Every structure is written in C-alpha cells, then in structure tokens.
Amino acid sequence: MKAVGAHGSVETAGSPYRLPPESIVALLDAPPAPVPSVDPTSTWLLLLHSRAMKTIRELSRPELRLAGLRIDPATRSPSRAGTYSGLALKELATGRERDVSGLPEDARIGRPRWSPDGTRLAFTITAADGVRLWLLEPETGAARQLLDLPLNAVYADPFDWMPDSARLVVCVVPPDQGEAPPAPEAPSGPVIQESQGSTAPARTYQDLLKGPHDEALFAHLARSRVGLVRTDGAFTFLSEPDLVCAAGPSPDGRYLLVETLHPPFSYLVPADRFPRRVEIWDEAGRLVRAVADLPLAEEVPLSFDAVPDRPRGFGWRADAPATLVWTEPRDGGDPKRDAEVRDAVLSLAAPFRDAPAQLFAFGLRHSGILWGDGGLALGVERWWQSRTVRVWFLQPDRPEAAKRLWVARSWEDRYQDPGAPVLRPTPQGTAVLLTSEDGRALFLAGEGASPEGDRPFLDRLDIASLQTERLWRSQPPLFERTLKVVQTNGPDILLSRESRDAPTNYHWRNLATGEERVLTDFPHPYPQLATVYKELITYKREDGVQLTATLYLPPGRKPGDGPLPTLIWAYPREFKSKDAAGQVKDSPHRFVRIVPGRPHVLLTQGYALLDGPDMPIVGEGDAEPNDRYIEQLVASAKAAVDELVRRGVAERDRLAVAGHSYGAFMTVNLLAHSDLFRAGIAASGAYNRTLTPFGFQAEQRTLWEAPAVYSAMSPYMHADKINAPLLLIHGDADNNAGTFPMQSERLFNALKGHGRTVRLVLLPNESHGYEARESVLHAAWETLAWLDRHLKG
Numbered sequence: 087m088k089a090v091g092a093h094g095s096v097e098t099a100g101s102p103y104r105l106p107p108e109s110i111v112a113l114l115d116a117p118p119a120p121v122p123s124v125d126p127t128s129t130w131l132l133l134l135h136s137r138a139m140k141t142i143r144e145l146s147r148p149e150l151r152l153a154g155l156r157i158d159p160a161t162r163s164p165s166r167a168g169t170y171s172g173l174a175l176k177e178l179a180t181g182r183e184r185d186v187s188g189l190p191e192d193a194r195i196g197r198p199r200w201s202p203d204g205t206r207l208a209f210t211i212t213a214a215d216g217v218r219l220w221l222l223e224p225e226t227g228a229a230r231q232l233l234d235l236p237l238n239a240v241y242a243d244p245f246d247w248m249p250d251s252a253r254l255v256v257c258v259v260p261p262d263q264g265e266a267p268p269a270p271e272a273p274s275g276p277v278i279q280e281s282q283g284s285t286a287p288a289r290t291y292q293d294l295l296k297g298p299h300d301e302a303l304f305a306h307l308a309r310s311r312v313g314l315v316r317t318d319g320a321f322t323f324l325s326e327p328d329l330v331c332a333a334g335p336s337p338d339g340r341y342l343l344v345e346t347l348h349p350p351f352s353y354l355v356p357a358d359r360f361p362r363r364v365e366i367w368d369e370a371g372r373l374v375r376a377v378a379d380l381p382l383a384e385e386v387p388l389s390f391d392a393v394p395d396r397p398r399g400f401g402w403r404a405d406a407p408a409t410l411v412w413t414e415p416r417d418g419g420d421p422k423r424d425a426e427v428r429d430a431v432l433s434l435a436a437p438f439r440d441a442p443a444q445l446f447a448f449g450l451r452h453s454g455i456l457w458g459d460g461g462l463a464l465g466v467e468r469w470w471q472s473r474t475v476r477v478w479f480l481q482p483d484r485p486e487a488a489k490r491l492w493v494a495r496s497w498e499d500r501y502q503d504p505g506a507p508v509l510r511p512t513p514q515g516t517a518v519l520l521t522s523e524d525g526r527a528l529f530l531a532g533e534g535a536s537p538e539g540d541r542p543f544l545d546r547l548d549i550a551s552l553q554t555e556r557l558w559r560s561q562p563p564l565f566e567r568t569l570k571v572v573q574t575n576g577p578d579i580l581l582s583r584e585s586r587d588a589p590t591n592y593h594w595r596n597l598a599t600g601e602e603r604v605l606t607d608f609p610h611p612y613p614q615l616a617t618v619y620k621e622l623i624t625y626k627r628e629d630g631v632q633l634t635a636t637l638y639l640p641p642g643r644k645p646g647d648g649p650l651p652t653l654i655w656a657y658p659r660e661f662k663s664k665d666a667a668g669q670v671k672d673s674p675h676r677f678v679r680i681v682p683g684r685p686h687v688l689l690t691q692g693y694a695l696l697d698g699p700d701m702p703i704v705g706e707g708d709a710e711p712n713d714r715y716i717e718q719l720v721a722s723a724k725a726a727v728d729e730l731v732r733r734g735v736a737e738r739d740r741l742a743v744a745g746h747s748y749g750a751f752m753t754v755n756l757l758a759h760s761d762l763f764r765a766g767i768a769a770s771g772a773y774n775r776t777l778t779p780f781g782f783q784a785e786q787r788t789l790w791e792a793p794a795v796y797s798a799m800s801p802y803m804h805a806d807k808i809n810a811p812l813l814l815i816h817g818d819a820d821n822n823a824g825t826f827p828m829q830s831e832r833l834f835n836a837l838k839g840h841g842r843t844v845r846l847v848l849l850p851n852e853s854h855g856y857e858a859r860e861s862v863l864h865a866a867w868e869t870l871a872w873l874d875r876h877l878k879g
Contacts, residue, residue: 103142103860104867109614109690113680114138114862116611119590120174124580125204126511128178128572130224131580131592131605132207134198135172139682139859145851151293152304154356155240156821156853159266159307162259163217163239166853169194173209175224178572178580178594181605186222188229197244201251202515206317208245208254210237219245219256221317232319235261238310241331241347241357249339249514252317257310260327267302274298279353286384287780287788288354292821295353304351305329312344312371324371331362332400337514338407341374341436342367343400352384359383364400366410366438375438377410388781388788390470391421391451397432403482404457404516408436411445413452421451421471429467431455445485450476456507457482458519462549464507465489473498473662479549492552498666504554505532505545508571522574526550529577531568534559539622539673542567544579544597558597565675580605584677586620615678617641618689622674625729627721632668635699635726637735638678640689645733651877652694652736654726654763655685657749658701658719660711660784667702682862683746683769683855691870693877694735699726701752712785712792715799719752720760727762739764740877744869746770747825747854748783754801754833757808765876767869769815770825770854773833774802778824802829805836811843813872815865817852825854845872 105111120133149165150157158165173195175184189195194212201208207222216236222229235258237244245256277297295301312325312333329347336343344367347360364377383394395418403409411433417425429452432442446455450467457463460483468475477493495502508529510520520529527546534541543559557577560566565584569592572578576598584590589611594603610616619639626632639645661667680686685695701722705711711718723743730736742765745753750771757766775782775796779789789796797803816830827848834846847868849861856862 103864105863106687106866106870107691110687110866110870111863112614113612113687113690114682114866115859116680119608119611119679121170122569122582122592123198123200124178124570125200125207125224126202126515127204128570128580129204130184131176131178132198132224133174133176133606134170134195135174136168136170139862140857142851142858142860145858145861150303150307151821152300152307153295153351153360154291154293154358155304156293157240157307160214161212161216161239162236162307163212166857167196167212167239169196169212170198171195173198173207173222173229175227176605178605181603184224184227186227186229199245199247201247202249202511202513203251205251208232208247210239210244216259217244219254219315232317233258233315233321235259235313235321238308238330240308240310241329242310242333244310246334247515248314248335249337251515253314254317255324255333255335255342256313256315257330257333258313260309260311263306263309263327266306267299269299277353284385286354286386287388288384289388289780290778290782290824291354291356292823292826294356295351297353301349301351304357305349308347308357312342314369324367331357334402335369335515336402336408336436337404337512337516338436339514340369341408342369342371343402343410345400350382352382354384355382359386359394364397375434377434378412387420387422389421389786390784393419393451395419399454402516403433404512405459405463405482405518406435406457410434410438411455416447421469428452431465443485445482446478446480446489450474455480456509456519457516458521460484462519462521464492464519468497472496473666496663496666498661498663500533500535500666500669500671501537503532503535504547505530505534505543507547508544508568510571520571520574521549522546529557529571529574530554531571535669535671537670538562539670539675540565541673544568544571544577560675563675565673565677585675586677587616589677612678612680614690615641615680615686618678619643619645620674620678621645622670622672623729623733624670625725627718627725629664629721631664631702631704632670633700633702633722633725634670634672635729636672636674636697637730637733638686638689638695638697639735640692640694643694645735649731649734649737649740650692650694651740651873652696652730652742653685653688653873654696654699654723654730654741654743655749656699656701656723656726656743656745656752657747658703658722658752661702661704662706662711664704664706667700667704671700672698682857683865685744685869687866688870688873691874693873694730696726696730699723710785710787710792710795712795712799715795716755716759719755720762723756723760723762738762742766742873742877744768747822751801754808754812755799755804757810757812758801758804759807761809763810765811765813765872767813767815767872768830769865770817770820770822770830772824772826772829773800774829775800777826777829782824802833802836805833805842806840808837808840808842811872811876812837812845813868814844814846815868816846816848817854817856817861818848819851820854822854 123132198209332345448467450469463480479490509517530545545554570580592605703711744767746769750768837844
C-alpha cells in the first residue's frame with residue numbers, strides 16, 4: 087500500500103494496513119443480512135448467508151484482464167465474483183428449519199438456482215482449482231457434488247436446469263485442453279490498429295485485449311464444451327470445444343439455444359460486442375438451424391438510445407413450447423435517423439423451417455416483453471433522451487391485433503410509477519405474468535414513492551378497464567415489501583419487514599384475513615446503533631427545486647442537542663424535469679444498514695451525517711443538464727448546508743463533503759467552486775474529463791461537441807482554486823469506465839504542485855468498490871483520521 091502524505095512523504099509498500107477504532111471494526115465485521123430465495127412451489131425459503139468481506143489474500147489471487155473481463159485463470163471464473171458462505175432452509179408452511187449437511191468448510195457458494203419442480207437446488211462451489219456443480223435436496227437437507235468436471239464460468243452462465251428437473255445443461259472446461267499459451271519471450275512485431283474512415287466512437291472501456299497473446303489467452307480461457315448431466319451424475323457431451331457464451335433449453339426441453347463468440351476480436355470494445363453465432367440445437371447437440379452470425383459491433387453511435395445494427399436479445403418465449411424471439415433495429419441502431427419504427431420483435435417457432443415472422447413493432451427502443459399466454463403479454467419500450475417509457479398490452483398469438491397502451495410516462499416521475507407486474511414460475515422453469523384465477527387481472531408490486539417517502543404496495547390491475555385496486559400498502563412505522571405472491575386467492579404474500587430500529591425479517595400474510603406467520607427473527611446486528619437518530623428531511627434550493635436527504639445523528643443525540651462536526655455524503659443525478667428532481671426519495675422507516683465504504687460508521691465517533699442529499703442537475707426541454715452543472719451543484723450543496731445550520735445540527739466551519747465515483751467527482755468540484763466545506767474526501771473518481779472524451783455518466787456529447795462543458799466540469803482544470811484539504815482514495819486496479827487510478831494520481835500531483843493539503847491512498851488490488859477487509863478498514867481509518875484532523879482538530 088502506498089500512501090502519500092500531506093507534506094509529500096511517501097509511505098512505501100511496507101506500510102501496514104491500519105485499523106479504525108474497535109467500534110467501527112465491529113460494525114464492518116458484522117455479517118450482512120441473508121438473501122432470501124423461495125422455491126417455485128412456495129414450499130421452501132432458502133436463506134443465503136455471506137461473510138462481511140473478503141481478505142486481501144483472496145483478492146490477490148492471479149487475475150487476467152481480457153476483453154473487458156477479469157478472470158481467475160485457475161478457476162475459469164470471474165475473479166471478483168461475490169459468493170455466499172452458507173445455506174439455511176425453512177419450510178414456509180410450518181416455519182420448521184432444515185439443517186444443510188455435506189457442504190465443505192469455508193465453501194464459496196454461487197449461482198443458486200431451483201429446479202422447475204422445486205425439489206432440488208443447484209449451485210456452484212468455487213475451489214482453488216475450479217468451479218464445481220452441486221445439488222441440494224431440501225427434503226433431506228443433503229448437499230453433494232454432482233459433477234467432477236469443472237464448469238467454465240469465464241463468460242457463459244455455466245449451467246441451467248432442463249424443464250424436466252432431472253437434467254442440467256452445463257458448460258465445462260474441455261478435459262483434454264492443454265496449458266494456456268505462454269507469453270512470447272520477445273514480440274514478433276508491432277501491434278497495429280487501423281481505421282479506414284468508418285465512425286467508431288467508444289466509451290472509455292478498460293481491460294480490453296491489447297495484442298495477439300491476449301487474443302489467444304481469451305480464446306483458451308473462454309473455451310468450453312456443452313453437456314448434459316443428470317441428477318444421478320450421468321454425463322454426456324453435446325459439443326466440441328468452442329467459445330460458448332450462452333446455452334439454454336427451450337421450455338419444452340427439446341431444443342437448446344446456443345451462442346458462441348468467434349474472431350475477429352476487437353481491441354476497442356469488450357467481448358459482448360464481438361462477433362457471435364446464434365444456433366438452435368436439438369437435445370442431442372445436433373444443429374437444427376443456424377439463426378444468425380452477428381458481426382463485430384464497433385461502429386455504434388454514442389447515444390444512450392443507440393444499439394448495434396444487428397439482431398439482439400435472443401431468447402425463448404416463456405409461454406410457448408419452443409419459439410425463439412429476438413429484436414432487430416429498423417433505424418440502423420441510430421437514434422438520429424428519422425424512423426416511425428425503431429425496433430421490431432421477430433419470432434421463429436419449432437420446427438424452425440420457416441422464415442422468421444415479425445410479431446411486434448415499436449416506435450421507441452424495445453427493452454423487453456413479459457409473456458403471459460397467447461392472448462396476453464406486455465411489451466416495454468423506452469427512449470432515454472426524453473426519459474420516456476411506454477408499456478403495451480399485446481396478443482402474441484394475434485400479432486396483427488392492435489396494441490393497447492397501458493403506461494406512457496417519464497421514468498423520472500417516481501410518483502406515477504404503477505409498479506412492476508408480478509410473475510409466476512411455470513412447471514417448465516420459465517416465468518410468466520401472474521393473473522387472477524379468472525384471468526381478468528394482473529398484480530403490480532411497486533416502491534410507492536410519495537411525498538411522505540416510499541411506501542411499497544401491491545395492486546390488482548383490471549386488464550379490461552385498466553383500473554387498479556389497492557390490496558396492500560406498507561404502513562408506517564414499518565417498511566415492508568412484497569417478495570412473492572404465493573396464492574392469488576386472498577392473496578397470500580411473502581413479505582420483508584424492517585423499521586428504523588429492527589432489521590429485515592420475513593413474514594407470510596393472508597391479505598384477506600390478516601393472518602400472519604413470522605418466518606425469521608434475526609436480531610439487531612449493530613445494537614450499538616440502536617438509538618441512532620434518523621430523519622428524512624426536505625428543503626428547497628434557491629431556484630425552488632425541492633430536495634430530500636436523510637439526517638443521522640450519533641446514538642443518543644437529538645437535533646436540539648447542539649451542533650456536531652458533520653459529513654455530507656452525496657451523488658449527483660441528472661434530470662429533464664424540475665418536478666421529478668424534487669420528488670421525495672427513500673423512506674424514513676428503513677433500517678440503518680452498514681455497508682463497507684459507506685460513512686454510517688462515523689456515527690460511532692461523534693459525527694453527524696447527511697446521507698444522500700439530492701444534487702439534481704436539471705436540463706429541461708432542449709437544454710442539457712450539464713450545461714449548468716457547476717451552478718446547480720453548488721446551489722444544491724449550499725441549500726443542504728443552510729438547512730443543517732438552520733436546524734442547529736451543524737456549524738459552517740465544521741462541515742466536510744465526500745462521495746464515491748461520480749460522488750467523488752462532485753466532491754472535488756464543490757471544493758473547487760465553493761467555500762462551503764473545510765475538507766473533502768473523494769473515493770475512486772474521475773477528475774479530468776478530457777480522458778473520457780466520448781461521453782461520461784449521463785453526458786452523451788463528445789469532448790469535441792461540447793469542449794466548454796468538459797472543461798468547466800473537470801475539477802482537474804480548476805485545481806488551483808481548491809483550498810480545502812482533500813483526501814483521495816483509489817483502488818489501484820479500478821476497472822470502471824473512466825475512473826482509472828491515474829485520475830487520482832494526476833489530481834494529487836496538480837494539488838501538490840500548487841502547495842495544497844492533499845493525501846493520496848492507493849489500495850492494492852482493489853477495483854472500483856473496495857472488497858478486502860484490510861482495504862475497507864484502512865479506508866475507514868483514513869477517513870476518520872482526515873475528519874478528526876480537519877473538523878475536530
């Protein structure tokens with residue numbers, strides 16, 4: 087670890103990791119809440135437990151960075167994938183717990199997936215030498231390894247259930263594959279790229295291929311063979327080795343949809359833009375139809391409404407035995423072209439001998455279909471430039487029938503969000519729209535944004551009249567969410583429940599009778615924070631935009647107890663509407679969760695925290711939000727500071743600002759363009775926008791189209807105006823688009839060159855978010871030391 091001191095001294099790699107006070111260590115070491123999963127028959131509740139953090143040794147395993155991926159070459163899997171550490175089962179009808187046996191010690195569990203009939207759970211366990219497929223049978227609680235061959239999870243999802251629940255399709259490492267190609271002892275020649283005048287702008291991707299050896303390594307590591315394995319362990323190969331990136335069964339189990347990558351590879355874009363073949367096989371691995379051979383997609387316009395000019399989104403229709411569907415652009419993927427139809431959805435049904443037929447056409451960019459049956463589906467289209475989303479009722483078996491509009495709104499307008507349609511599992515392992523028993527209604531679950539905060543709900547939508555009936559809404563002081571509608575008669579629902587001072591637990595409720603059954607009773611994981619003060623506050627910016635934030639005070643403190651040193655932690659967002667920007671976000675009734683990298687641990691050290699204050703950047707009509715970025719950013723921060731001072735919570739000379747990623751970018755801009763803060767902390771940000779010349783965040787224009795905007799928004803260009811002390815933290819393996827570690831290194835050099843107080847901490851082997859316990863605790867130590875020095879000292 088290298089930490090560059092305020093006076094230019096360099097603490098070498100031998101400098102030890104530091105620990106914050108034990109009260110902070112205890113909070114960060116507390117295990118996170120388990121993740122719930124309900125089987126398709128609503129018989130079992132699976133609880134997936136995980137550790138709080140990895141270790142730096144785990145994060146330091148050998149890693150290859152190829153084609154936009156980060157790969158553990160020893161395990162043929164993503165090198166930084168999260169895993170679970172334990173499984174627990176509860177029978178929903180009785181609450182009875184079922185012990186799980188047979189798991190290895192310190193298991194790294196991933197990808198849990200129920201069989202369509204709910205009798206088994208498939209999952210992976212990652213060991214030092216590979217990823218293996220395991221099965222768990224809830225009735226006995228016994229877990230066992232199913233397959234000796236290691237799975238290949240470099241790019242493809244390595245397994246999927248067949249609809250019969252007795253077999254799984256898998257992608258395995260070829261057993262006779264040799265060693266990886268060695269790096270050449272000396273280059274055989276230069277690496278040459280050439281453009282013949284075609285327009286191929288690209289965002290600032292990282293970890294791309296850099297030469298022929300990278301290409302060979304990627305092809306070696308991503309190569310796999312497709313096979314079928316029965317639940318008794320019997321295994322059959324279906325293919326020869328290839329760069330398989332998808333292999334999924336049709337709902338009737340008679341066919342497989344298989345996608346494979348092939349050269350030419352690109353040094354400009356990641357693997358998801360590489361050429362790929364799309365094929366339909368039978369369940370014996372024989373080719374039934376070659377559907378498409380998609381070209382390399384380098385020449386894609388930069389607009390967020392742009393897509394590659396090639397078919398996309400291949401998948402099986404969830405409500406049909408074997409019908410392939412996909413989307414094709416009708417405007418060349420270019421939103422600047424005038425077109426009445428932007429996208430068309432095509433279909434091809436078994437036995438796949440006919441020409442593809444067009445099912446539906448969309449005037450905006452198609453983003454998905456929720457299938458119900460032959461007479462019911464919901465089609466979604468979006469347009470980013472106007473923030474528009476539209477949802478249509480469709481009849482898949484009568485594509486000539488007119489679409490019926492259900493939703494047309496701005497997705498920024500959270501108050502008008504009708505909720506998401508609830509889905510149900512099918513016996514084939516797909517998910518379709520959940521309807522009432524008479525088929526006349528859908529169910530909608532939403533966050534319930536309102537002026538009083540989020541209040542999740544469950545509605546019944548009459549399909550004919552489009553009128554809704556409210557079945558249930560979360561009631562203060564609780565915050566509850568629908569996890570699953572178990573039965574439509576009642577209905578019976580599985581819900582999560584939390585409050586300010588109680589963690590998330592799970593309950594079963596019949597909405598007709600009010601009968602309820604408690605399924606879990608997890609204790610408070612941080613009793614030392616039980617008396618933290620939390621309040622959702624609203625205030626106004628000078629231009630009238632309403633802003634929202636969550637105010638926290640240390641345990642036992644109340645607003646009238648006097649001012650405290652205060653940290654503002656924020657992240658700016660862009661809007662096309664002032665009204666939408668001013669809507670209340672979050673809920674005052676959520677449990678206070680400790681997340682590594684977030685600032686809530688400072689509440690144990692006598693600091694007040696203003697978490698997530700709105701920093702909206704608004705550009706209405708034809709105006710772009712970033713044209714007035716600095717002006718609006720400073721105005722939002724000033725409004726937050728004024729409100730804290732008005733409430734008597736903070737004093738103007740004991741305020742700091744901090745953020746991560748785009749929040750770090752915000753932090754440094756506020757220090758450059760205002761005198762509101764005594765200190766700042768910026769983690770993993772980008773500060774020189776000329777290094778992201780083809781757009782960033784919500785900015786679609788290039789550096790050459792809006793040079794003044796890029797310059798004004800780049801705090802690096804205004805380093806001479808920064809006077810407040812600044813702590814910079816960055817993972818030295820950051821792979822987020824644009825936030826290279828160089829961004830922090832160059833800003834540090836600029837500030838040091840101007841004689842400013844600045845400290846740079848580079849965390850070894852960390853990416854954009856920090857994962858290792860040693861890194862997280864050290865970053866907390868740095869943060870606390872910086873604030874103590876500049877706000878308390």
